[in-house]
Amino acid sequence: MKKLVIVMIALMTINTQAQKDSSETKNKQKSFMQDLTPEEAAALKTKKMTLQLDLTSAQQSQIMKMNIEEAKERKAKRAEREKGKERAKLSKTERLSKMNSHLDKKIAAKKKMKSILNEQQFEKWEKSQKQKGRKMKKRGERKKGERSERMEKKN
Numbered sequence: 001m002k003k004l005v006i007v008m009i010a011l012m013t014i015n016t017q018a019q020k021d022s023s024e025t026k027n028k029q030k031s032f033m034q035d036l037t038p039e040e041a042a043a044l045k046t047k048k049m050t051l052q053l054d055l056t057s058a059q060q061s062q063i064m065k066m067n068i069e070e071a072k073e074r075k076a077k078r079a080e081r082e083k084g085k086e087r088a089k090l091s092k093t094e095r096l097s098k099m100n101s102h103l104d105k106k107i108a109a110k111k112k113m114k115s116i117l118n119e120q121q122f123e124k125w126e127k128s129q130k131q132k133g134r135k136m137k138k139r140g141e142r143k144k145g146e147r148s149e150r151m152e153k154k155n
Contacts, residue, residue, distance in 0.1 A: 034078070038071035045071075052128065053121045062116045066109070 033041065046064045049055060055063065090098065114122055 038068055038075050041071045041074075042067035049125075053117065053124055055117075055121070059116055059121075063113075066112060066116075070109070 036044070042064060045067045046060055049063060050060055113125060117125060
């Protein structure tokens, strides 16, 4: 019985340590991506898309331009967020306009991708976008759970 308890404790310790290591790796990877210039980030994204979708050189150059524009916008938004550390609560109309502009950008990007890619490539790209959306949704749900736990501990 004592041996069983010792083995269980050892296994739980090893499992906890493995979870800590994986979260540290994710944080390092995230900070690495944030430190890249927009051109470097766009180049990486374009190369990944080339491998995934078998892009031609003409498609690569068009997508590279698109990715550079997106990366510059992301970098500017990140800098703006960091400058104003406090997040002010947005009014309903501000939130609605922000959501509409975000969706308009997504629609424009989708149209542009549709004009660049052939049908098979576009279907593959759309499928990968849906998978990314699911991953982001899961990540958001997980973060909400962590936030509520922290709030309960404070109270």
